[in-house]
Amino acid sequence: MPHADDPLTERIKSDLIARLKTAVGAVADQLGLPAPDRPQVYLEVPKDRRHGDYASNAAMLLGRAARQNPRAVAQTLLETLELSGTQVERAEIAGPGFINLHLKPTWIYDALREVVRLDEDYGRSRAGGGQKFQVEFVSANPTGPLVVVNARAAALGDTLAGVLAWAGYETQREYYVDNMGTQVDTLGKSFELRLRELLGETIEFPEGCYPGSYVIDIAKEFLKERGEAGARRLLGIDDEKARRRELAAHAVERIVAGHKDQLDRYGVHFDEWFSQKSLAESGAVDRAVTTLRKHGHIFEQDGAVWFRSTTFGDDKDRVVVRSNGEPTYFALDIAYHLNKFERGFQKVIDLWGPDHASHVTRMMAMTQALGYPQGTLEILIVQWVRLLSQGQLVKMSKRAGDFVTMEELIDEVGKDAARFFFLMRAAESHLDFDLDLAKLKTADNPVFYVQYAHARVSSLLKQAAQEGFAPQDLPVEALSRLTDPSELELLRKLSYLPEEIAGAAAAREPHRLTRYAIDTATLFHKFYDSCRVLGAEPEVRDARLVLVDAARIVLRNVLGLLGVSAPERM
RNA sequence: GCGCCCAUAGCUCAGUGGAUUAGAGCACCGGCCUCCGGAGCCGGUGGCGCAGGUUCGAGUCCUGCUGGGCGCACCA
The missing domain is CATH 3.30.1360.70 (Arginyl tRNA synthetase N-terminal domain)
Known part of the structure; x- marks a missing residue:
């Protein structure tokens, strides 16, 4: 209604x-x-x-x-x-x-008045009706630096959350910290070996440990902070499990802090950093399994506890508690999602890498088995990114070995270009990222094209102000002096912003906004080219100033959602 | 072998509920600055992987095939 x-x-x-x-x-x-x-x-x-x-x-x-x-x-x-x-x-x-x-024809002038009136809120709508949504994304293992695909997920997740919020959904951004399990143990071991190395021991660094130099950095920093004595004291703990746990906890903390720094720099801020470890320690896994058991979806076999996911279309049943009594990763994920559901989100949206795509079915099964309606959980798969430079695949990284890190990418092309480029593509499409194009500070780079439009708008308004003119609150009759096709095309585009955002939210397709931004920039440039603002006859000039101001508002709001800066000068 | 994702212009990708004439950027060719930013604008070349099917109508839906990616643990 x-x-x-x-x-x-x-x-x-x-x-x-x-x-x-x-x-x-x-x-x-x-x-x-x-x-x-x-x-x-x-x-x-x-x-x-x-x-x-x-x-x-x-x-x-x-x-x-x-x-x-x-x-x-x-x-x-x-x-x-x-x-x-x-x-x-x-x-x-x-x-x-x-x-x-x-x-x-006059409706469009009402729309223009609305853009200017709502200003920084222009584009918001009530489409979502205040439903509570959660978007969980990045959630990288804290065993190494964030890599390029994390940067892609960060851009998509953040803008999706923003778009949902603008479309009237109450939206929370969450990061799941996978701070336990085998990988964390391996990290503890890798860290210990690097420490011993630094203390003069000869170490054969084993296969399967994390070879990246970031572990050495953490070890060096640790030595600096605690001194050799402090380090030796820790390494002197006899119980290997306890020793490793302590070391791992330290390394994880450093790495997560690094993740936060990079995301911060990228303009991505989470409402909640959810610790897997504290979830596990709260007994949530047992509760989740008990709940499933109560619904009749659990059975025992070969000494392990299984979830009968085939009931819900999975191609095989899944172990939730291993025969050694340890819960599987899947069990933790069930507990985690049960926790999310219990927090009252109408919709939980997860962004995952393609390496987890095959887990989607069992997650959907779990959702139903726990008694939540289908569709409560949505999982979007963010496909891999290949970096290209001079037409060649870029693979090697200074810090991490096999993967290029998010930090290196931002250093290389900047936050704005990185975010914009990732947001130009649908999440599920495999993406070739052209580093050379992203680095160009010129024409050919779409992000600069849009930013340039904003800078041009700003410059024009500044120029107008110097001549004593400013956009005014004009009635529809005055605005109807805007009749040039380029004016009307631009105006029409501006009037679509709320629908554009609501549509992107409903389809979970934040990438639509980059296209909208490019289209808006194009239409502005066309208008600018065919219509003089300053120097036009006063009534026309005044109406055009309002249009220019509206273009400024729209470009700024959209760039803001994309997490890309809207410069007034370039 | 099974499952999922992808295939649109020379390249990278859009195409939002199936709908009237398939778009953008890069690349290439040709035009436009006595004037608010030429980091711009205008024009041109060029395309739906293949084969069927459903329909009044298919880039879009269905089936098969081909090519590429990813998965198929009591790892995460």
Whole structure:
């Protein structure tokens, strides 16, 4: 239902959809079409402007369901459709049976006024109705530095969370710290060996330990902090398990701190750093298994405890407690997600790497087995990134050995380019990242293209201010001096921002925003090229200043969501 | 062998519920600055991996094939 706080485009659209629904219902009655066969009604923005501001395919869908000629159905529909008191100027049937709606030209000036009025809140909507969502992302193992794919996930997760928040979902960003298990033990061992090495022992560094130089850095730092005596005291603990645990805890802490630093620098801030260890220590795993058992999804076999995930479509059942009594990683994940569900999120969205893609099915199984509706958990797979330079694959890293780190990437191309480039692609698409292009501080680089538009806008407004002109609160009549096609195209694009954001949120596709940003920048440049602002006759100049200001607002808001800076000068 | 992801212009990718004429950037060719930032604008070359199917209509849905990526632990 339309609401006074909704963005103008949303109000217009939902009002029209409601009317269309009524008409479709009436026509369906006439045709004797039972309720389940009635099409869902929606409006789309036609690619071609000549097809109106909105188009509906309802007649074609109705026609198919009732085995009637779509154009004839469209005719009936149009006669039934009540459009008085709306912004629609004319409605027509086109092509195979589309109903194209043309709005009165003045609505666009209302939209412009709204952009300027809402300013830094322009783009927000209530589409999400305040539902509580969680986005969990990055969640890298604290056994080494963040790498390039983490940077991709960080950009996608952060902007997805931002887009959801703007679309009216209450959104939390969470990072899961995997601070226990085999990998952490291995880290403890690697750390110990490096320490001993630094203290003069001859060490054969074994296969399977972490060879990256970051472990040596941590060891060096540790020595500096605690001194040789402190280090020897720790290494002197006889019980290997206890000793390693302590060492591992220290190394994990350092590494997680490093992750935080890099993410901070990247503009990504989490609301919650959730510790796997504290979860495990709280007895959550037992509770989770007990809950599953209560629902009848647990069985014992070969001395292990299994979750019967095949009940929910998995291709095999999964162990949750090993025969040695240790819970599996999956068991921890069940406990973790149960915890999330119990925190009251209507939707939990996880961003995972492709190496975990095969776990999706068992996670969905678990969600249902715990009694939560399907769809409570959504898992988005973020595909690998390949770095290219001069057409060659870049693989080696100074610090980590096999992988290029997130830190190196940011050092190399900067936060803005990194985030923008990652956000230009859909999460699930394999991505070749062109380092040379991202590094260019010039024309060819799309991120600079958009930033340049913002800088140009800012510069123009500054110039205007120097000449004593500023954007004013103009009525629709004054704004209707904007009639050039380039002005109207830009204005129309600006008016779509709330829908664009709500759409990106609903589809979980934050990458749509980079395209929107590029399109907006293009339309601004075109406008700038064909219309003078300063020096135009006063009424036109004043109207154009408002448009320029609106472009500034939109570019700034979008860049903000992308986590890319909006410079006033470049 | 099984499962998942991907395949659109020379290259990297969009294509948002199936819909009227498939887009952008890079690359290449040709134009536009006495004027608010030419880091811009305008024009041109060029494409849906293959084969079927469903439909009034398929880049989009279904099946098969081919090519590439990732998984298939009582590791995480």
